[in-house]
Amino acid sequence: MTCYDDNLTGVVRMFAGELGSSITGIADAGILNEALENDFRPEDVLPGCRAVVVMSLHIPDGSLEIMRRGKSNYSYNLFGYAYLNRELDFLSYRMSNFLEERGYATVPVPGRSCSIGARRPGYGMISFRHAAVAAGIAAFGLSGIALTREFGCRQRFIALPTTAPLRPAGHLMEQADVCDGCLECISHCPSAALRLSPPHECLMGGKTFKYARSMLEACRVMHSGLSTDVWKGAQFNPNVDVPMIEDPTPEQKYSQLWEQRDARIRLLEHSESTFGATICGRCMAFCSAGHRAMQNRLRPEEQTSGYADSQVLHTDGALRDLNPKPRRLGKELLGIKC
Numbered sequence: 001m002t003c004y005d006d007n008l009t010g011v012v013r014m015f016a017g018e019l020g021s022s023i024t025g026i027a028d029a030g031i032l033n034e035a036l037e038n039d040f041r042p043e044d045v046l047p048g049c050r051a052v053v054v055m056s057l058h059i060p061d062g063s064l065e066i067m068r069r070g071k072s073n074y075s076y077n078l079f080g081y082a083y084l085n086r087e088l089d090f091l092s093y094r095m096s097n098f099l100e101e102r103g104y105a106t107v108p109v110p111g112r113s114c115s116i117g118a119r120r121p122g123y124g125m126i127s128f129r130h131a132a133v134a135a136g137i138a139a140f141g142l143s144g145i146a147l148t149r150e151f152g153c154r155q156r157f158i159a160l161p162t163t164a165p166l167r168p169a170g171h172l173m174e175q176a177d178v179c180d181g182c183l184e185c186i187s188h189c190p191s192a193a194l195r196l197s198p199p200h201e202c203l204m205g206g207k208t209f210k211y212a213r214s215m216l217e218a219c220r221v222m223h224s225g226l227s228t229d230v231w232k233g234a235q236f237n238p239n240v241d242v243p244m245i246e247d248p249t250p251e252q253k254y255s256q257l258w259e260q261r262d263a264r265i266r267l268l269e270h271s272e273s274t275f276g277a278t279i280c281g282r283c284m285a286f287c288s289a290g291h292r293a294m295q296n297r298l299r300p301e302e303q304t305s306g307y308a309d310s311q312v313l314h315t316d317g318a319l320r321d322l323n324p325k326p327r328r329l330g331k332e333l334l335g336i337k338c
């Protein structure tokens with residue numbers, strides 16, 4: 001029988017809150033070991049790992065709302081991505097020290113965990129979103145992004161494997177608790193990088209989660225700012241369409257990013273040392289779960305003000321109302337009755 005230290009679990013949760021974590025959870029390492037592929041399991045990162053501490057930071061709603069209207073992506077790039085990753089590094093460093101001081105091995109995973117030269121492009125040492133779902137604080141939306149009740153898609157997570165005997169979540173959330181199947185994430189993707197036919201299936205903790213398969217190269221073209229299709233009509237849209245190459249080499253990717261891209265993007269990333277801020281993020285910006293969570297937190301008299309749904313930038317470059325309604329395929333996948 002597994003023995004947990006409830007006192008330490010409470011202290012860890014409290015310390016995470018003091019560090020500024022918006023939502024904190026503990027995942028059972030065994031659940032993740034079963035759900036994830038070899039090389040990417042907590043056990044691979046830290047032999048003897050018993051738990052994974054998951055912390056999160058809220059992405060300011062204003063940074064996404066101004067991007068949805070095509071006015072500026074700089075606020076999101078910094079406060080939703082690059083700077084937020086630095087803040088997550090702060091949480092990771094402090095929490096891992098905290099646990100090591102108490103005698104438990106812990107890996108301080110960086111906020112931007114994707115490692116250069118990794119055998120699988122786009123994979124970090126541990127999947128933060130899978131850890132958040134295993135910690136019972138989130139469920140996968142059909143986009144594949146982990147959604148919480150509090151913020152929908154509007155947070156970033158960090159996950160630290162540890163040998164500390166922390167008590168994990170008692171149960172996992174259902175997808176339909178947070179995702180309504182509206183498919184706005186998919187309809188606003190400029191490169192059809194998210195595909196639901198068929199969906200990816202992830203078995204975790206006795207539940208099956210379904211979400212879109214992600215075409216990483218199609219997404220890379222957009223999130224790296226290589227195409228004018230990414231934010232068509234936006235004030236910050238890149239000027240240059242970089243010629244696409246099938247299956248590019250690392251050298252070709254370097255050339256695309258640092259020699260052929262819109263100079264505004266390159267200068268921004270250099271001057272702010274943002275380590276490559278993304279410029280797409282539409283699947284996050286248009287997710288109705290995030291917008292709904294924001295509306296629920298706003299004062300009633302504020303809900304129809306500057307953050308109303310109206311006039312968002314669609315993939316054809318036109319400003320039109322966004323009026324997300326659950327779609328049949330989305331509802332069917334989530335088991336929601338039509």
Ligand code: SF4
Binds near residue numbers: 189192194220283
């Ligand atoms: S970041 Fe952009 S291109 Fe990539 S999946 Fe999301 S919407 Fe599609």
Ligand code: SF4
Binds near residue numbers: 144
């Ligand atoms: S946009 Fe809609 S379908 Fe996609 S993840 Fe968000 S709530 Fe779910």
